[in-house]
Amino acid sequence: MSEVNSEASTIKKRGKKGKETTTESTSHNKEIPQPIEEPKSKEQKKEIQNVRPPIMSLIDWILVLILIVLATFSRFYQISVPQDIVWDESHFTKFLTWYFTGHYFVDIHPGLAKMIFALVLSFTSFEGANELKVQWWIKNGFIGTSDWKLLYRDEHGSPYTTLRCTSAVFGILLVGVTYPTIKAMGCGRVAAFLGAWFILWDNLILLQSRLILTDIFLYFFNMASYGCSFMCARTDLSFKEEIFWTFMTGFMLGCAVSVKYTAIGTMGLVGVHQAIAIFTLMWNSEKSKVQTIIQVSKKAIWKSFLMIFTISSIFFGLWILHIFILPYEGQGTGFMNEEFQMSLVPKLSVDGGTPDPDACPNHYNAWKDCGWPAITQKECESIGCCYDPTSTRKWCYPKGIVPRTQMSLVNKIKEVLRATWSNNQGETVMIHPHMSEWWEWPTMNCRQVPFGSVRPKGKIISIGNPAVWWTVIATFFISLLVGIIYSIYKFTISTKTIISSSFVVFVSLWIGYVCNVVPYMLIPRSKFVYHYIPALEVGCLLVAFSVNFLIHISRNSKFWLIIANLFAFSLIIAIFSAFYFWSPWTYGFQLEREEHNSRKWVTKWGVF
Numbered sequence: 001m002s003e004v005n006s007e008a009s010t011i012k013k014r015g016k017k018g019k020e021t022t023t024e025s026t027s028h029n030k031e032i033p034q035p036i037e038e039p040k041s042k043e044q045k046k047e048i049q050n051v052r053p054p055i056m057s058l059i060d061w062i063l064v065l066i067l068i069v070l071a072t073f074s075r076f077y078q079i080s081v082p083q084d085i086v087w088d089e090s091h092f093t094k095f096l097t098w099y100f101t102g103h104y105f106v107d108i109h110p111g112l113a114k115m116i117f118a119l120v121l122s123f124t125s126f127e128g129a130n131e132l133k134v135q136w137w138i139k140n141g142f143i144g145t146s147d148w149k150l151l152y153r154d155e156h157g158s159p160y161t162t163l164r165c166t167s168a169v170f171g172i173l174l175v176g177v178t179y180p181t182i183k184a185m186g187c188g189r190v191a192a193f194l195g196a197w198f199i200l201w202d203n204l205i206l207l208q209s210r211l212i213l214t215d216i217f218l219y220f221f222n223m224a225s226y227g228c229s230f231m232c233a234r235t236d237l238s239f240k241e242e243i244f245w246t247f248m249t250g251f252m253l254g255c256a257v258s259v260k261y262t263a264i265g266t267m268g269l270v271g272v273h274q275a276i277a278i279f280t281l282m283w284n285s286e287k288s289k290v291q292t293i294i295q296v297s298k299k300a301i302w303k304s305f306l307m308i309f310t311i312s313s314i315f316f317g318l319w320i321l322h323i324f325i326l327p328y329e330g331q332g333t334g335f336m337n338e339e340f341q342m343s344l345v346p347k348l349s350v351d352g353g354t355p356d357p358d359a360c361p362n363h364y365n366a367w368k369d370c371g372w373p374a375i376t377q378k379e380c381e382s383i384g385c386c387y388d389p390t391s392t393r394k395w396c397y398p399k400g401i402v403p404r405t406q407m408s409l410v411n412k413i414k415e416v417l418r419a420t421w422s423n424n425q426g427e428t429v430m431i432h433p434h435m436s437e438w439w440e441w442p443t444m445n446c447r448q449v450p451f452g453s454v455r456p457k458g459k460i461i462s463i464g465n466p467a468v469w470w471t472v473i474a475t476f477f478i479s480l481l482v483g484i485i486y487s488i489y490k491f492t493i494s495t496k497t498i499i500s501s502s503f504v505v506f507v508s509l510w511i512g513y514v515c516n517v518v519p520y521m522l523i524p525r526s527k528f529v530y531h532y533i534p535a536l537e538v539g540c541l542l543v544a545f546s547v548n549f550l551i552h553i554s555r556n557s558k559f560w561l562i563i564a565n566l567f568a569f570s571l572i573i574a575i576f577s578a579f580y581f582w583s584p585w586t587y588g589f590q591l592e593r594e595e596h597n598s599r600k601w602v603t604k605w606g607v608f
Helices: 042-051 058-076 089-101 112-121 147-151 159-184 189-200 203-208 215-232 239-257 261-284 289-325 338-343 377-382 409-425 466-493 501-515 518-522 529-553 558-582 593-598
Strands: 010-014 020-024 136-139 142-145 385-387 396-398 450-454 458-461
Touching (some): 058 189, 089 112, 089 159, 189 466, 203 558, 215 261, 261 289, 466 529
Antiparallel strands (some): 385 396
């Protein structure tokens, strides 16, 4: 949390008596951020833009390339294993194939990730069942088509592998975007590489990058949002650059919240960061209070408007697309109100014909159940409905053609949001054998989720990298203590009242970590260990920032500078060593029982 530092070779400062002095910068502090202070004129701002070094140098891009190569290998290695659907893959494969058949469905989250999966699937050999080849499945009250089975036994290959590769690509992009995000925070090369290294070799993040799950999309858009926000808050940008980075921040946030509602934590970090950055501009300004307030308020208003408009456009635009793609009744029909249900088009059955209003069974109304699972034929007919002997659940349906109604788009969007959010929250706590609570996640003292097995002795579970997770939680509390001490010194003892941009970043990261945990404190439904990853992402940024701070305060002592860099290097070694040790649970390598138990450091780990 440095005070005034410079990226130029010399800085001209004006003393109290108007004399100019020149200060030489060192090689160690050239990448430390300057305090957030608004340039006093357009000419000064243009001069700063002309002399500022680029955030990413050639060496930085070479390091990013190395990280991407390692991420590509680690994420694509044996990506077809396990050769079966595991965990929530069973849900998402159904959802994305319904985008092909048009059956309306309700998930607990928005649909961007599922739409991306469906888009990729459209370029494969997969062909959804047409109107005359619909295979119905009815199980545990869920109804739909069995198109998802075609993903695993397609005569031209295995489209499910392609879908897993889609997750892998976003996992690679996550690693690639982490490095420049940390550089945008004002950190140096060592810290940026270390932070990306944490993301690269976390076992659970890597596992999420190898399956047909939507979480990895959220992780990528979260990290991209942070990077854009840090760029957006820089004071040496031209007006066009400010517009661009503000728009990109809104765009990435809109994508994040369109993947999962829990991205509200991401919005919290970005919102806090932008608010503190704006406040700091006023605090550091040497202009009159009135002039400062007017100038900063204008910037805050147009930035807020552009960001909110962009987020809303993406979020609601994708919901509108979701509604238009899914015009037919399906799994989600029962979650909607009666008006929405009546606006959906019935999906015709295998006969494909026009129903006789008085005929039974009436497949035209196959989605309209007017009975109950155990209803008898006599009971069904007594209430004026058709008894359907072709249904595996022996449901009965209304006679005649049930009239369709029109529903306004605005009301449809309202109902879709209500139904999705209601399912997201859950009415009661669902007991699941692998569920865990938010306070157990940081220390990894929690149950792990089994993601399948690889015969005969391989296991895949949701283990994270203990070296990453324990370093993050330790850094969280140590940095809090240091931040409190620094704040007391800064605002009560020190005569230097300028707030540095590094302090803004620190406060934003610390609050952002909390913001990504709070949503799971409020959700009553069952929660799992991988829900902690968004907070872990911020924690990795906080570790990188803290290491950069150590290197910076050690810059005047060659001995302590070497110690600080050796500490960073030791973390790099520890992270990879821990990843390698627990990698059999990530890839499903064959281990004997004793070898599995040797990795079970916490009683709750594993399912052996």
